Amino acid sequence: MTASHILLVDDDVELTELLADYLTTEGLEISVANSAEQALALLAPPARFDLAVFDIMMPGMSGLELLQQVRPSNPIPVIMLTGKGGDIDRILGLEMGADDYLSKPCNPRELLARIRAVLRRMQTPPSAPDTRVIQHWGLALQLAKRTLLFRDTPLELTSAEFNVITQFMQNPGVVLSKAKLTERVLHRELTAYDRAIDVHVSRVRQKLSKVLPEQELIKTVRGEGYLFIGEE
Incomplete structure (x- = not known):
């Protein structure tokens, strides 16, 4: 290697x-x-x-x-x-x-x-790629291609931001704690005064608000974490 x-x-x-x-x-x-x-x-x-x-x-x-x-x-x-x-x-x-x-x-x-x-x-996992496409609110998350589309137009995301939106779109209606998001997105433990995950979530919010200005897709649950609102 x-x-x-x-x-x-x-x-x-x-x-x-x-x-x-x-x-x-x-x-x-x-x-x-x-x-x-x-x-x-x-x-x-x-x-x-x-x-x-x-x-x-x-x-x-x-x-x-x-x-x-x-x-x-x-x-x-x-x-x-x-x-x-x-x-x-x-x-x-x-x-x-x-x-x-x-x-x-x-x-x-x-x-x-x-x-x-x-x-x-x-890195792409060595196992077979996940070919699922997860959809909410006109957003299409292509896991294998690591791409997020809104009405067929790709959104520009960093690797961390893509991992953030993946966690949310795979778990609609579920409160995800900052500690859990840090482990799943940044592959490390959350430390004291660590705001990295908050900033990555904020950047994802900003990018989603540009294409869906009337929908608050990611809500802050005080003392618990963040919640992605899926389509009914």
Whole structure:
């Protein structure tokens, strides 16, 4: 099996060397950029990476600005590294299309776990594809193609957003807790002060409201989680 190719982007040379050495011993292929400008050059076609890790706080172009340049033309999954108190940066990163985030200083083992979790949800299961098409309110969820259509027009979704809407459309009328959604969508446990799943749900809501402005399809159930309203 070919090793997954990861791009690490951080201006801290010592940190990237340490992380690169550790992740390489764990079977990943690692490339390093010590600035956003270097990263853009490495990401230019025909380069192919399976995932990128962007530090938010870099001199010159920040990680958020780099993400803004990469999205939406490049669908590469991205994990953001943020400062401990960088709640606003984390939320901005997720709203701009990042897949997950991790606070610095980060434990290399935890970064590896996050990388593997994101890669796992990007990969097609080895079993026979699920050919079902689930339909509600003019939406058609094509599981095998990982595509959501509204009246035959595809909606642009990140991998995490597709997994969110899949959980909802497969469980209409069922309250899904944030912990359960985090496990099923992000393939990790919900942690304290973790708002990643809330932001992904919010982005799905925004995209659904553009095509179905008069229907509130996803409701918040205070203290319990979220509920998708299926068609009667």
